[in-house]
Amino acid sequence: MYKVFVNDKPIILTTSIKKEEDFPVYLFKNIVFEELIYKLKTDVLSGVYLFSTNIEEDWSEIKKIYRLIVAGGGLVLNEKEEVLFIYRGDKWDLPKGRIEKGEKIEEAAVREVEEECGIENVTIERFLINTYHLFIQDGEKRLKETYWYLMRSNYKGKLKPQEEEGITDVCFKNENEIEEALQNTYANIKLVYENYFEKKK
Incomplete structure (x- = not known):
């Protein structure tokens, strides 16, 4: 499917x-x-x-x-099992971005997480899920395929949103805060979180 x-x-x-x-x-x-x-x-x-x-x-x-655009992203957990979220375009989102030439998808996913959130010591635990969405950009039909990974970080410093990418906030959220954030996010992000949550049980 x-x-x-x-x-x-x-x-x-x-x-x-x-x-x-x-x-x-x-x-x-x-x-x-x-x-x-x-x-x-x-x-x-x-x-x-x-x-x-x-x-x-x-x-x-x-x-x-559609022209295929490949991206990588992460559902990042800290030592409290909280999840790292970014706020962009009036919605809560998970950090992700496009793969660069010569880059492996796992490398792109970690790099984008670190760049968008100002975080360090990010490691991949396992692959989660692929998500897909169709859109038009610059008059071109595009299919974005995002590879999502479960990641961890023990970073204790201050998080810094990548403002030039339109990100205005970045923070770790606990389960109650996650439920609230999922009321104002994208369908693909709900899929990623549901995939993680189901396997966590």
């Missing part, structure tokens, strides 16, 4: 007919993808299932339409 977001609304590409959400189901081979995107952007649809008989082949078809 692939879950791709358009303005926080999911396109769920799946080989299963089991539905967890009350979204309409379409056959992938019968849809016009651009029409589907338009319906999601204009609130005609709040989400959709695309039933696929060959999921990797159909996923490749989507990737032909």
Whole structure:
């Protein structure tokens, strides 16, 4: 299954007919993808299932339409098991950024976390999840694929938001504060946290 977001609304590409959400189901081979995107952007649809008989082949078809942008990010825990959040564009977010030429995805993820938060001693514990979203930038259709990692840091210094990236706050949050932050975040960030929380149990 692939879950791709358009303005926080999911396109769920799946080989299963089991539905967890009350979204309409379409056959992938019968849809016009651009029409589907338009319906999601204009609130005609709040989400959709695309039933696929060959999921990797159909996923490749989507990737032909959009330029792939690869990014890495982290759900960072401190010694109190609190989670590191950034505040940007009036929403709480997790630190992430694009991979640079010649860089491994794990290196990019750690670098972006350190740059965006002014934190040090960041290490990767394990891979968490990939998230996807579609958007248009500079007139170009783009598919952003973000590799998320569970990270840790014992850094005790002052955190510093990367203001030139539009980040206005950075802080560690406890469970109660996380629940509040998740009321004002992106669908992809909820997926990352849910993935971490489920495996933590």
